Amino acid sequence: MQNSYDVIVLGGGAAGLTAGIYLSRAKVKTLILNEGMVGGQMILTYEIANYPGIEQTSGFQLSMTMKKQAESFGCEIQQNVKISEINLEGETKLIKVGEIEYTAKAVIIATGGRSRNLGVEGEDTFKGRGISYCATCDGDFYTGQDIIVVGGGNSALEEAVSLTKYVNSVTIVHQFDHFQAFEHAIEVAKANEKISFIMEASIDGFYGDEKVKYVNIKNAKTNEISKKEIDGVFIFIGYAANSEQFKEQVQLNKYGEIIADNNMASSTKGVFVAGDVREKKIRQITTAVSDGAIAAVNAIEYIQK
Numbered sequence: 001m002q003n004s005y006d007v008i009v010l011g012g013g014a015a016g017l018t019a020g021i022y023l024s025r026a027k028v029k030t031l032i033l034n035e036g037m038v039g040g041q042m043i044l045t046y047e048i049a050n051y052p053g054i055e056q057t058s059g060f061q062l063s064m065t066m067k068k069q070a071e072s073f074g075c076e077i078q079q080n081v082k083i084s085e086i087n088l089e090g091e092t093k094l095i096k097v098g099e100i101e102y103t104a105k106a107v108i109i110a111t112g113g114r115s116r117n118l119g120v121e122g123e124d125t126f127k128g129r130g131i132s133y134c135a136t137c138d139g140d141f142y143t144g145q146d147i148i149v150v151g152g153g154n155s156a157l158e159e160a161v162s163l164t165k166y167v168n169s170v171t172i173v174h175q176f177d178h179f180q181a182f183e184h185a186i187e188v189a190k191a192n193e194k195i196s197f198i199m200e201a202s203i204d205g206f207y208g209d210e211k212v213k214y215v216n217i218k219n220a221k222t223n224e225i226s227k228k229e230i231d232g233v234f235i236f237i238g239y240a241a242n243s244e245q246f247k248e249q250v251q252l253n254k255y256g257e258i259i260a261d262n263n264m265a266s267s268t269k270g271v272f273v274a275g276d277v278r279e280k281k282i283r284q285i286t287t288a289v290s291d292g293a294i295a296a297v298n299a300i301e302y303i304q305k
């Protein structure tokens with residue numbers, strides 16, 4: 001069984017859904033294939049307060065509104081699918097989900113990314129409820145409060161410093177006795193009066209009710225566990241783009257992010273990229289929707305040529 005589309009969008013987060021809205025509204029036959037539930041990282045977000053035009057909403061609500069908007073223009077969306085095979089070379093792109101074959105004249109990769117997790121008890125439960133992976137997104141919610149930052153690289157130290165604009169105190173918890181950051185970043189963090197350090201230690205579990213209330217901190221040398229009451233925890237231990245499936249088909253940078261030009265075109269003809277999966281500095285809903293719109297308009301131009 002073969003199903004032909006003008007454009008197939010891989011990923012139904014903010015970038016993919018926006019591409020779906022622009023494509024379908026332009027009467028381009030579009031299918032979004034999404035591995036999980038549509039919305040992507042947005043649905044992990046309890047409260048969004050920096051999406052222009054909407055003072056406050058939940059990530060789930062914003063996801064469902066974007067989905068409804070795309071579908072209202074005729075966009076087809078399939079959730080919880082697993083892509084088994086993909087060939088992006090040539091004029092006709094082939095994507096297989098199990099035995100079902102889909103073809104398209106152009107593909108937009110919008111498979112997003114994921115912050116690396118600590119993988120300890122309570123982390124999944126409290127994501128977006130006291131655990132955050134994004135200072136720009138959530139710093140403001142912790143105004144006047146006491147927080148922990150986990151990590152010892154440049155982003156952990158720089159984000160810890162940026163969070164001191166809002167919070168009362170930051171405790172940096174890092175597994176080693178030294179940081180893996182530039183000397184300047186270390187000096188700036190150490191000079192900040194709001195920042196203190198717990199070195200050679202890691203978070204062993206998150207506990208609370210509606211939100212995180214306390215964490216267990218494990219000493220790496222003695223394995224001793226101590227309880228620390230806290231209002232929030234920011235985790236900065238790395239980021240990974242969801243690009244594994246495409247690494248043979250489009251050019252990636254050394255971090256595994258897909259390289260695209262200003263039109264969101266990848267190194268492969270007819271393959272466009274949008275959102276957190278591509279090489280870029282600022283990963284936000286606003287930047288993802290911008291990418292989605294640009295990728296869609298250029299995909300339309302490509303298939304019309």
Ligand SMILES: Cc1cc2nc3c(=O)[nH]c(=O)nc-3n(C[C@H](O)[C@H](O)[C@H](O)COP(=O)(O)OP(=O)(O)OC[C@H]3O[C@@H](n4cnc5c(N)ncnc54)[C@H](O)[C@@H]3O)c2cc1C
Nearest residue numbers: 011013014015035040041111112113137275276283284285
């Ligand atoms: C906890 C948290 C809070 C945040 N808070 C904010 C905030 O307040 N404001 C803000 O602007 N930004 C926030 N962000 C960042 C923002 O959510 C992301 O930058 C944005 O949603 C990225 O959208 P995206 O569409 O590029 O990718 P994603 O949201 O990651 O969506 C990608 C989708 O593709 C699917 N997928 C993955 N691999 C495949 C595959 N091989 N085939 C098909 N589908 C696949 C995934 O299941 C997912 O649904 C937050 C992020 C997190 C994690």
